[in-house]
Amino acid sequence: MNLLDFIKGIIIVWLAGISPLDTNNSSGCTNPDYFLAHRTACRQISPVVKTLEYEAAQNKALSIATMGSSVTGGMGASQKEKNWVSQLAQALKKQPGLSDLQVSNGGINGFSTQNMIDRQIPDRIIRQKPAVVLFETCLLNDYLQNIPIETTNKNIATIMNQLTQGLPGSRIVLLSPNPRRHGEVKNKAGHTYEDYILDTKAFIEQNGWEYIDIYKEMNETLAKKNMNLDQVLSDATHPNDEGYDLWANSVIEYFLKGPKRGNE
Known part of the structure; x- marks a missing residue:
């Protein structure tokens, strides 16, 4: 921040x-x-966990809904429990009053921001009435499907408008996807993968929406540990178990401590 x-x-x-x-x-x-x-x-x-704890104090049935692509669904993990959504659920259920928390995984293989709109995914999320929504921005597929960045930002705004209007009492947090191999290669729209990451981050922050920069945090962790990207990916795009551990750690820390400030 x-x-x-x-x-x-x-x-x-x-x-x-x-x-x-x-x-x-x-x-x-x-x-x-x-x-x-x-x-x-x-x-x-x-922190987000306070939203959940205070809602739980009102004896409400609490849930978190996630939406995104295959990296939210957990493709590349050795088992379901290893994906970042499952790890987040396990960590949160250990917090006071949250043992009955329900966490749904709405990651869909191959989905872009345009698919999210065309398949009315925000409406599905709204019907669940979750206390918290985690929206992974599907940039891996927008990049692969050559969607112009301007369209990606427009789609993110459309999705956020639907969610905020349909869930006025819910907390909505956006997340970037993870780094990928060969992301420096320009697609047919003339954009690199990092172009999507940086441009959408600026757009999201300009709108004042909550955001977790998984791309940045994973890259920083790899640099600190003197690791390379191949060590945390199962293929060119999807994390392996160790990659999902890094992703989960960032989300859990955000939920428990709030956004990092300054040089944290």
Whole structure:
């Protein structure tokens, strides 16, 4: 999160009558009733797990819905339990009050952002009424299907508008997909895979939507561990078990601690 984004977040919570420096549990976002009454503002400064815990305190049946491509579905993992969605579910169910949390995996092989719209996937998600939606942006397939980046961004906006209108009380988090081999090669639309990653990230942040940059975090982890990309992929596109571990760790950390700030 850069300085401008941080300032925007501070402005939002102040306009909502919340002091981000307030540590008084009776009036701040650490109070469940207060959090639920000020969802939009409190989400700017609270980890996703707090949304789930506070909703659970109201005795609600909680669920998380995921939507995306085959890398959300877990292709390349040795077994279902190894994909990032299953690992996230296992971690969250250990948190207070979340043992009954339901997590659905809506990853569909080969799906692009255009497929998401054409097959009315947002409507399916809305009917589930989840507390949290995780939307993996399907950029691996937009790149492979030569969809212009401008169209990809337009599709993301269409999907987000549908989700936010259909699920006004839900928390929606977008995720990039993982790095891939040969992503530096331009497709027929004239874009590299990284072009899709960088352009959509800027578009998402410009709109103020929550975002986890899996692409960046996996690359940074590989560099720190002196590993190469081939070690965490099962083929040119899909992670193996170790790759899904890296993906899951990033999402779990975001859920439990919130977005990284500064040089974290």
